[in-house]
Amino acid sequence: MNTTTVTPPNPLRVSVLGAGSWGTALAAIASRQSDTLLWARDAATAQAISQQRQNTRYLPNIALPSALKATSHLDDALHHVCAVNPQVSHHLIILGVPVAGLEEVCTKIAPYLRQCSAFVSVVWTCKGFDPENGRLPHEIAQASLGDVSNVGLGVLSGPSFAKEVAQGLPVALTIASDSKNVIDDTTEALHGGPVRIYSSRDIVGVEVGGAMKNVMAIACGIADGLELGTNARAAIITRGLAEMQRLGKAMGGQADTFSGLTGLGDLVLTATGPLSRNRQVGLALGHGQPLADILATGITAEGVRCARAALQLGKHYNVELPITEAVCHVLFEGVSPQQAVSDLLAREAKAENMRT
Numbered sequence: 001m002n003t004t005t006v007t008p009p010n011p012l013r014v015s016v017l018g019a020g021s022w023g024t025a026l027a028a029i030a031s032r033q034s035d036t037l038l039w040a041r042d043a044a045t046a047q048a049i050s051q052q053r054q055n056t057r058y059l060p061n062i063a064l065p066s067a068l069k070a071t072s073h074l075d076d077a078l079h080h081v082c083a084v085n086p087q088v089s090h091h092l093i094i095l096g097v098p099v100a101g102l103e104e105v106c107t108k109i110a111p112y113l114r115q116c117s118a119f120v121s122v123v124w125t126c127k128g129f130d131p132e133n134g135r136l137p138h139e140i141a142q143a144s145l146g147d148v149s150n151v152g153l154g155v156l157s158g159p160s161f162a163k164e165v166a167q168g169l170p171v172a173l174t175i176a177s178d179s180k181n182v183i184d185d186t187t188e189a190l191h192g193g194p195v196r197i198y199s200s201r202d203i204v205g206v207e208v209g210g211a212m213k214n215v216m217a218i219a220c221g222i223a224d225g226l227e228l229g230t231n232a233r234a235a236i237i238t239r240g241l242a243e244m245q246r247l248g249k250a251m252g253g254q255a256d257t258f259s260g261l262t263g264l265g266d267l268v269l270t271a272t273g274p275l276s277r278n279r280q281v282g283l284a285l286g287h288g289q290p291l292a293d294i295l296a297t298g299i300t301a302e303g304v305r306c307a308r309a310a311l312q313l314g315k316h317y318n319v320e321l322p323i324t325e326a327v328c329h330v331l332f333e334g335v336s337p338q339q340a341v342s343d344l345l346a347r348e349a350k351a352e353n354m355r356t
Contacts, residue, residue, distance in 0.1 A: 015093050025059065025163075026094055046071050050070045082113070082117075121153075121182040126302075136208070153182065158171075158262050160173060165195075175200070213244065222340070285337055291304070304331060
């Protein structure tokens with residue numbers, strides 16, 4: 001990442017809430033062309049980003065742009081986008097928090113946004129289902145922010161590893177929203193250089209793809225851990241895509257979304273990439289390690305958190321999800337990876353159809 005001081009050419013202000021790897025990478029991108037402030041819960045992390053241009057915990061050995069500012073005070077990050085400026089009518093907040101933390105953050109920022117005179121686009125990056133009730137991220141955000149008149153909501157997704165983005169390598173992402181303002185603000189903040197932004201109106205399809213690909217990545221990791229070969233991996237990716245599409249369409253998503261960046265693209269990356277945490281969990285399971293021991297190492301994999309909710313949604317919508325069910329058997333019911341694979345192979349033959 002280029003560390004040369006840059007004066008952002010547009011007046012759009014951006015606040016990124018969450019200084020994990022992805023939040024930091026997105027803040028670094030936005031700071032090239034917009035006045036950007038990154039909020040970190042940990043004061044030491046914020047100080048290191050501001051003074052040393054490093055996020056040593058999540059993106060070690062990657063230099064961050066000198067234009068990027070950081071704070072550990074949430075008030076400062078929200079005032080950054082809510083400050084009165086007659087020359088600016090729009091601002092952008094990017095929520096770089098996991099699904100488990102989305103409701104808390106949305107509840108905290110709602111009072112600030114209600115007092116803000118400018119329109120604020122609020123975009124989240126988390127992928128998964130609420131493990132308690134199966135809600136998608138947009139349903140969580142709407143519950144806290146849907147009544148705020150000057151706010152537009154959207155999801156940013158697509159095949160991306162934060163480390164590569166922070167290194168300035170090419171990436172293509174999708175912003176999905178019902179609001180043209182949200183699409184325009186996100187594109188203005190992030191599009192350019194190595195980053196290409198596409199737009200979509202299919203929020204449900206984008207979110208279901210982002211959630212389900214993590215479960216499929218665990219399945220691919222298990223197969224690779226068992227050394228089942230590349231034929232098996234290709235089969236899981238293809239039939240996993242069919243599961244994603246079936247559930248997504250049942251929940252209101254559009255079929256075409258699943259052949260795009262946030263469906264097939266994200267699935268291929270997460271199921272095969274060496275930086276994929278979900279694939280790493282699957283590999284360890286395939287090698288015989290218990291789930292508790294894997295998670296005890298500190299690894300965070302959204303696929304583990306949302307697999308059971310995905311299976312319950314499949315039952316609710318009467319959608320068959322055999323790969324998801326096999327992953328849940330391994331994760332939560334003590335079924336060995338070998339037995340889960342045998343059970344999948346023993347299913348009756350059928351015609352190939354992405355809808356069945």
